Amino acid sequence: EAQVTQNPRYLITVTGKKLTVTCSQNMNHEYMSWYRQDPGLGLRQIYYSMNVEVTDKGDVPEGYKVSRKEKRNFPLILESPSPNQTSLYFCASSFRTPGQGGSTDTQYFGPGTRLTVL
Amino acid sequence: GQQVMQIPQYQHVQEGEDFTTYCNSSTTLSNIQWYKQRPGGHPVFLIQLVKSGEVKKQKRLTFQFGEAKKNSSLHITATQTTDVGTYFCAGQGYSSASKIIFGSGTRLSIRP
Numbered sequence: 001e002a003q004v005t006q007n008p009r010y011l012i013t014v015t016g017k018k019l020t021v022t023c024s025q026n027m028n029h030e031y032m033s034w035y036r037q038d039p040g041l042g043l044r045q046i047y048y049s050m051n052v053e054v055t056d057k058g059d060v061p062e063g064y065k066v067s068r069k070e071k072r073n074f075p076l077i078l079e080s081p082s083p084n085q086t087s088l089y090f091c092a093s094s095f096r097t098p099g100q101g102g103s104t105d106t107q108y109f110g111p112g113t114r115l116t117v118l
Numbered sequence: 119g120q121q122v123m124q125i126p127q128y129q130h131v132q133e134g135e136d137f138t139t140y141c142n143s144s145t146t147l148s149n150i151q152w153y154k155q156r157p158g159g160h161p162v163f164l165i166q167l168v169k170s171g172e173v174k175k176q177k178r179l180t181f182q183f184g185e186a187k188k189n190s191s192l193h194i195t196a197t198q199t200t201d202v203g204t205y206f207c208a209g210q211g212y213s214s215a216s217k218i219i220f221g222s223g224t225r226l227s228i229r230p
Contacts, residue, residue, distance in 0.1 A: 033218070035220075040127070041222060042124070042222040042223045043206065043208075043220040044220065045217060045218055045219070045220075048217070048218075058217055058218075059119075059217065059219065090160055090161065092161075098149070098151065098166070098210060098218065105149075105151070106166075107151070107161075107163050107218075109160040109162070110160065111160055112160050
């Protein structure tokens with residue numbers, strides 16, 4: 001089954017304790033992206049990757065790191081989490097960088113990771 | 119930087135009534151995408167509009183992209199309870215074509 005998976009789905013942690021949220025897709029997609037969703041703010045892009053070893057900042061990259069060593073995986077790293085990073089996080093992927101028109105632009109979202117930083 | 123404003127924030131309608139949500143961008147967009155997120159779920163891609171003045175239909179849903187490629191709308195005719203959820207637009211500009219900027223969403227609730 002074609003899907004985007006995220007782990008963990010729920011996480012409660014404390015300020016300063018490094019954590020990684022994993023994202024994996026089995027569709028051979030080139031483009032992957034991380035978003036955070038907060039009430040009243042919609043989804044804001046944190047980082048995106050157009051292919052292996054190619055990553056770039058989205059709108060709200062501060063406090064986050066990513067890596068893309070393999071095509072299927074795009075982990076999100078919080079080196080020193082703070083309470084303002086409490087949010088719902090979504091990973092998404094598409095066959096290629098969206099915007100060129102056509103069905104290959106469809107972004108598939110993972111189920112989400114709800115993170116609470118105390 | 120590029121911003122995408124979406125209104126209204128909430129819409130509560132009687133089942134069978136129509137519903138419209140609007141998005142406006144501060145800059146010209148290369149394309150705009152629409153997503154639906156059911157309560158407790160994740161965003162699901164609905165459609166992408168690329169051409170100036172483009173209109174696309176999916177059953178009771180009609181999507182429009184403005185002539186200037188700075189605004190877009192989603193119209194649902196005769197809403198049903200299955201339409202409940204939050205609808206997001208997401209735009210991509212020309213200068214940073216790989217970044218995707220989401221609107222804040224319109225939450226649709228329906229009275230049976």
